[in-house]
Amino acid sequence: MSAPAYHHGDLRAALLDAALALLETGGVAALSLRAVARAAGVSAMAPYHHFKDRAALVAAVAAAGYDRLYAEKLAALAAAPDDPIARLVAGARNYVGFVIDNPALYRLMASPELAGRPHADLAKSAAAPAASLAALVAAARAAGQLGDAEPAAVALQLWAFAHGLGQLAIDGHAPGADVPALAESGAQALLRGLG
Amino acid sequence: MSAPAYHHGDLRAALLDAALALLETGGVAALSLRAVARAAGVSAMAPYHHFKDRAALVAAVAAAGYDRLYAEKLAALAAAPDDPIARLVAGARNYVGFVIDNPALYRLMASPELAGRPHADLAKSAAAPAASLAALVAAARAAGQLGDAEPAAVALQLWAFAHGLGQLAIDGHAPGADVPALAESGAQALLRGLG
DNA sequence: TGTACATCAGTGAACGCGCGTTCACTGATGTAC
DNA sequence: TGTACATCAGTGAACGCGCGTTCACTGATGTAC
Numbered sequence: 077m078s079a080p081a082y083h084h085g086d087l088r089a090a091l092l093d094a095a096l097a098l099l100e101t102g103g104v105a106a107l108s109l110r111a112v113a114r115a116a117g118v119s120a121m122a123p124y125h126h127f128k129d130r131a132a133l134v135a136a137v138a139a140a141g142y143d144r145l146y147a148e149k150l151a152a153l154a155a156a157p158d159d160p161i162a163r164l165v166a167g168a169r170n171y172v173g174f175v176i177d178n179p180a181l182y183r184l185m186a187s188p189e190l191a192g193r194p195h196a197d198l199a200k201s202a203a204a205p206a207a208s209l210a211a212l213v214a215a216a217r218a219a220g221q222l223g224d225a226e227p228a229a230v231a232l233q234l235w236a237f238a239h240g241l242g243q244l245a246i247d248g249h250a251p252g253a254d255v256p257a258l259a260e261s262g263a264q265a266l267l268r269g270l271g
Numbered sequence: 272m273s274a275p276a277y278h279h280g281d282l283r284a285a286l287l288d289a290a291l292a293l294l295e296t297g298g299v300a301a302l303s304l305r306a307v308a309r310a311a312g313v314s315a316m317a318p319y320h321h322f323k324d325r326a327a328l329v330a331a332v333a334a335a336g337y338d339r340l341y342a343e344k345l346a347a348l349a350a351a352p353d354d355p356i357a358r359l360v361a362g363a364r365n366y367v368g369f370v371i372d373n374p375a376l377y378r379l380m381a382s383p384e385l386a387g388r389p390h391a392d393l394a395k396s397a398a399a400p401a402a403s404l405a406a407l408v409a410a411a412r413a414a415g416q417l418g419d420a421e422p423a424a425v426a427l428q429l430w431a432f433a434h435g436l437g438q439l440a441i442d443g444h445a446p447g448a449d450v451p452a453l454a455e456s457g458a459q460a461l462l463r464g465l466g
Numbered sequence: 467t468g469t470a471c472a473t474c475a476g477t478g479a480a481c482g483c484g485c486g487t488t489c490a491c492t493g494a495t496g497t498a499c
Numbered sequence: 500t501g502t503a504c505a506t507c508a509g510t511g512a513a514c515g516c517g518c519g520t521t522c523a524c525t526g527a528t529g530t531a532c
Contacts, residue, residue, distance in 0.1 A: 083494060083508055103383060108485060119510050121487090126508090130486065188298060188378065191442050232445055233436070233457040240435020241428070247386050250427055262428040265464025266457065278475060278527060303518060314477050316520090321475095325519065 088126040090116045095137045099180045104187060107134060134184070135195040141178065141185045142201035149174045150208045160216035161267055167212065168238045168263035169256045171205075175242025176255060182242065209235060222271045230270055237262055283321040285311045290332045294375045299382060302329060329379070330390035336373065336380045337396035344369045345403045355411035356462055362407065363433045363458035364451045366400075370437025371450060377437065404430060417466045425465055432457055 084090065094115035098106045109130050110120045127133040149170035153163045175182045184190075190198060213231045216222050222230060238259060245255045279285065289310035293301045304325050305315045322328040344365035348358045370377045379385075385393060408426045411417050417425060433454060440450045 087508080109487090110485065120485095121489095121511080122509060124487085183383065186438070186442065188442060229448070229453055229456070232439065232448060233432070233453055233460075235444075236436035236439050236453075236457070237428070237432045237461070238435070239439060240433070241431035243381070243438070244427065244431050244434060247381065247383060249430075253424070253427060258424055258428055258431075261424070261465070262431070262461065265428075266432070266461045267464070269460025269462070269464035270456070282475080304520090305518065315518095316478080317476060319520080 084118065084122075087116065087118065087122060091118075091123055091126060091133070092137060092140055095133060096140075096181065099137065099184060100178070101180075103180055104134075104184050104189065107137070107184075109133060132195070135190060135198045137181070138185045138187075138190055139195075139198040139201040141181045142198070142205060144178075145171070145174050145185075146201075146204040146208070150205055154208055154211065159221070160212050160219055161221050161264075164209075164212050164216060164234060164267060165260050165263045167209065168234065169259045171238040172242045172245065172259040173256055175239075176245055179246035182246070186239070186243075206231075206235075216267070222267070225270045230267070233270065234263060234266060237266055279313065279317075282311065282313065282317060286313075286318055286321060286328070287332060287335055290328060291335075291376065294332065294379060295373070296375075298375055299329075299379050299384065302332070302379075304328060327390070330385060330393045332376070333380045333382075333385055334390075334393040334396040336376045337393070337400060339373075340366070340369050340380075341396075341399040341403065345400055349403055349406065354416070355407050355414055356416050356459075359404075359407050359411060359429060359462060360455050360458045362404065363429065364454045366433040367437045367440065367454040368451055370434075371440055374441035377441070381434070381438075401426075401430075411462070417462070420465045425462070428465065429458060429461060432461055 091112055095107055095112045098111055098115055107130075109123050109127075112133065113120050113123050116122075123133065127136065150167055153167050153170075156163050156166075158166070185202075209231050210227070213222070213227045213234070217225070217227050217230075241250075241255065241259055241262065244250055245253075250258070286307055290302055290307045293306055293310055302325075304318050304322075307328065308315050308318050311317075318328065322331065345362055348362050348365075351358050351361075353361070380397075404426050405422070408417070408422045408429070412420070412422050412425075436445075436450065436454055436457065439445055440448075445453070
């Protein structure tokens with residue numbers, strides 16, 4: 077609780093925190109095992125007791141990102157009282173808000189570096205947001221609010237819009253715009269046009 | 272014309288070609304000066320006669336990407352006889368097609384690596400697609416096809432949709448989908464809903 | 467037409483760097499008896 | 500309660516790698532006279 081103990085206590089969590097901080101500072105390129113260890117005040121080898129290799133660390137950071145995205149921005153919508161379309165629109169706004177608040181983390185989550193070979197924990201974490209989107213689209217469809225549009229297609233199109241808008245925003249292509257408002261009006265328009 | 276000459280002839284173009292090939296093979300990470308030189312069959316130092324440093328090479332590759340995107344996919348739409356909405360929809364389809372055909376190149380073009388400090392040639396090349404989108408939106412607006420929607424917002428929302436759909440597709444999130452068709456129907460719906 | 471010479475476009479060796487990862491180790495902790 | 504010992508979580512030195520970039524160089528080309 078004072079002098080640095082030999083055993084850290086919760087080094088895994090500390091490494092993930094350090095990785096997140098490095099990520100937002102220097103992007104994915106800054107996410108080296110050595111830098112993370114350094115930032116956590118631990119020897120270069122210590123992370124190997126918690127992560128098989130660099131790829132495992134990167135995947136764990138991304139998985140934590142999906143967990144936060146779902147918990148902070150999407151989970152509440154599943155049980156909200158509003159009608160499905162309104163919840164989808166709110167979801168788009170929230171999603172874009174997450175991207176803007178965590179640019180480097182989101183870029184990592186969407187990075188092709190992870191698309192390579194599959195990582196079990198990551199796949200599980202990434203599935204929650206996708207499932208909540210699919211459920212809302214299905215609910216809207218069941219309520220007759222989407223005409224006869226194909227649910228999987230609607231979900232993909234809505235996701236694409238939110239994903240793209242968030243990326244453009246964090247890449248500096250929407251200077252001065254009220255991006256969350258554009259997320260809402262765009263999602264609304266897309267759903268209306270598809271229905 | 273036969274034995275490798277001391278003077279290459281057009282090493283700059285050869286280096287850009289080699290860079291493109293490396294990019295599609297191994298992603299941005301594979302785009303090192305040494306690897307490019309190696310692929311072009313030239314010493315590690317030769318590229319420095321054509322590019323100030325690695326960043327300049329990367330920017331030149333991206334600029335070439337924007338040039339191709341505009342020339343192959345967008346330029347013809349400016350003068351096409353169809354009404355503006357139809358041309359915007361076709362532009363979205365073409366844009367997504369480009370992304371799918373050139374995944375690594377597109378990722379580089381959209382990469383934050385380039386957003387850092389500005390590169391004159393790159394900015395010029397990137398401006399052409401943006402300008403053609405803006406012009407089509409303005410034409411649609413003038414033709415009364417977009418109600419009183421704000422043109423800059425419509426352009427950004429449409430771009431976001433195409434950008435996001437392309438990215439999701441190349442990241443493997445649209446397996447089995449007819450992505451260009453989704454680009455069309457989504458753009459159509461978005462524009463209809465916004466107008 | 468010939469020659470001198472500046473310039474251009476390449477070479478090749480070398481540097482220092484941060485990286486991922488290996489190896490053999492050691493101190494701290496927990497558990498069986 | 501005490502002790503033996505397995506296991507866990509850390510250390511620190513060392514490796515080999517590809518990289519960007521520097522330096523001093525050299526062969527090929529083009530131009531002035």
